[in-house]
Amino acid sequence: MSAKPKLRSVWVFHLNTGACNGCDIEILDILTPFYDAERLGVKLVGSPRHAHAMLVTGPLTRQCYHGAKKAIKAMPPKPRIIVVIGTCACSGGIFYNGYPIYRRPESGREGCEYPRRGGIIELIEDLRDEGEYVGPVIYIPGCPPRPEEILYGIAQLLGLVEKKLEGEHYTEEVGFELPEAPINERIRLTLREKLRHVVGYFDRDKILEDFMELVKKAEESEKPKEELKKLIDEYNAKIRDVRISFCMRLLENEYWRVRDALSAGKEFVYWV
Amino acid sequence: MPVTLRYPFTELEAPPEYRGLPHIDPKLCIGCGACVNACPPDAILRIDDYDRGTRKIVLDIGRCIRCARCEEVCPTGAIRLTNLFEAASPDRRDHIEVVELRLVRCKVCGNYTDFTERQVKKALQILPKEILEEEALEEKVFICRNCRRKGTVDATINATKEVVL
Numbered sequence: 283m284s285a286k287p288k289l290r291s292v293w294v295f296h297l298n299t300g301a302c303n304g305c306d307i308e309i310l311d312i313l314t315p316f317y318d319a320e321r322l323g324v325k326l327v328g329s330p331r332h333a334h335a336m337l338v339t340g341p342l343t344r345q346c347y348h349g350a351k352k353a354i355k356a357m358p359p360k361p362r363i364i365v366v367i368g369t370c371a372c373s374g375g376i377f378y379n380g381y382p383i384y385r386r387p388e389s390g391r392e393g394c395e396y397p398r399r400g401g402i403i404e405l406i407e408d409l410r411d412e413g414e415y416v417g418p419v420i421y422i423p424g425c426p427p428r429p430e431e432i433l434y435g436i437a438q439l440l441g442l443v444e445k446k447l448e449g450e451h452y453t454e455e456v457g458f459e460l461p462e463a464p465i466n467e468r469i470r471l472t473l474r475e476k477l478r479h480v481v482g483y484f485d486r487d488k489i490l491e492d493f494m495e496l497v498k499k500a501e502e503s504e505k506p507k508e509e510l511k512k513l514i515d516e517y518n519a520k521i522r523d524v525r526i527s528f529c530m531r532l533l534e535n536e537y538w539r540v541r542d543a544l545s546a547g548k549e550f551v552y553w554v
Numbered sequence: 555m556p557v558t559l560r561y562p563f564t565e566l567e568a569p570p571e572y573r574g575l576p577h578i579d580p581k582l583c584i585g586c587g588a589c590v591n592a593c594p595p596d597a598i599l600r601i602d603d604y605d606r607g608t609r610k611i612v613l614d615i616g617r618c619i620r621c622a623r624c625e626e627v628c629p630t631g632a633i634r635l636t637n638l639f640e641a642a643s644p645d646r647r648d649h650i651e652v653v654e655l656r657l658v659r660c661k662v663c664g665n666y667t668d669f670t671e672r673q674v675k676k677a678l679q680i681l682p683k684e685i686l687e688e689e690a691l692e693e694k695v696f697i698c699r700n701c702r703r704k705g706t707v708d709a710t711i712n713a714t715k716e717v718v719l
Contacts, residue, residue: 318558369595372616372646376595394601397646398617422642423649425619428568430561435642437562445643447615451652452580458672459581460679461630467680471629483626484571544682 291323292440294365295333295357299350299402300382301340304426305368309337311429312436322436330356335363335439338402341370341377344384350405355414362417363439366402367432369425374400376425464498469540476536480529489526492517493533510534568637573620575638578613578653582632584672585609585655589624589633598624607657607666615641616649630676660698662705667698 298306312319313326327333330353342350354362369375377383378400379392386404406416422435437443463470470490477486496517500510514534518527559566568574587600590611597617601610613633624633641649657666658674674695678688697705 316557316559317561321558322562369617369619372649373614374595375617376619378595378617392596394599396599396612396614396650398597398614403646418644420642420644421616421646421649423616423618424639424641427641428639430559430566431639431642433562434640438642438644442562445648446640447575447643447648449647449650449652451654452578453654454656456580458675460675461582466682468682471680478626483622487631 291325292334292363293325293327293332294335294337295327295330295353296337297350297353299338299340299346299371300343301368301370305339308426308429308432309339309367312432317429317433319433319436322440324436330354331358333357334361335365337365337367338371339367341374341380341401342384342405343382345382347384347405351409354405354409354416359415360417362415364402364406364416364419365435365439366419366421368427369423371402372421372423373398464494466544469537469544470494472540473533473536477529477533480532481525489529493530497537507538568639570637572637572639573622573635575615575641576613576618576624576633576635578611578651579632579634580653582630583611583653583655584630584632584676585611585653585670586629586673587611588627588629592623592627594621594623595619602657602668604666607659609655609657609670611653611655613651614649615651616646658696660701661696662701663698665698
């Protein structure tokens, strides 16, 4: 931040401009003894006239627009810091194209511009156009942000820590990898999609990796079907988790269905 | 015993299953745009530039709601939700991540097509080798949609002419 103001104790006012209350609950969290933002000098005040900083949440609905404008205008003329909390306030978030969301006429319709527009920045630019002073703005994205993330943002505002994130631009020079799986890629993608319906996105890659190892072992033997059944039985006995053994059985059936169809030259239902 | 977290003055790690900032691995990304279609708040963009022959996949963390749908649909596992969370920044441009990939140039007309070179490589990996010959395929793949349509129509017309004559 250029022209860093000397901040000792920031008094903040909490303003909700149409948020779903998730970010507001996280703001309550940072004032509890566990996170305790007050040790950094943060104090929640009841009026914008006493506040140095405004903690803004929400995507700025049109009903809130004039109230929010009044509240920011009511703050003392300096430093008027805006702490933008949550994805909604940063750029509109999931509500970005909702009918009640305020957008400046200059911003136009949502296009291919980036950083994405929307949220409190529209109000701040309106205020700056009117000649009002608005101090430094700090963005804390997250839906909702963790309490630690808000603490980190406030600490950054006070000059206690440095920012960690940098904008990144990769081109073709970084190189390209096409990872090879032990089984046919077409079968792997089908199994992966099947597994998504059962266990979801988070655990499926680990389960599929284990399964592919078993398949690789079984395919080397003479009777792959019986061998795979035996290997999976052993695996299930070792894991002792009903959910994983259910997935393994399912994958086994699916694997033979797809593989038999492929080796017979038949078409199979690709996306189950 | 004090209960307060010493957090901004110490390092802290989120649990492994925490859905934090998304990150695109540029080595794995093929630029297919599956994540762009899946993203509910339009945090990921696909921008094609047919003059320069590049496709940009742009990820804006400041618009992302951490729903992990992009991770769910990514065919190569390039986009992942890490367990990092410290994204606070005074500049919105710090939240942008761009992956710029080359588009395929049409062998016949020389214009840029609407798919990337990496997409072709991935598609060739998925296609069953028993059914299609790879050498014959590589001649047909690097052609834009218009030229391919033209070629099909010409071939059909020639075939009908031969039958008529």
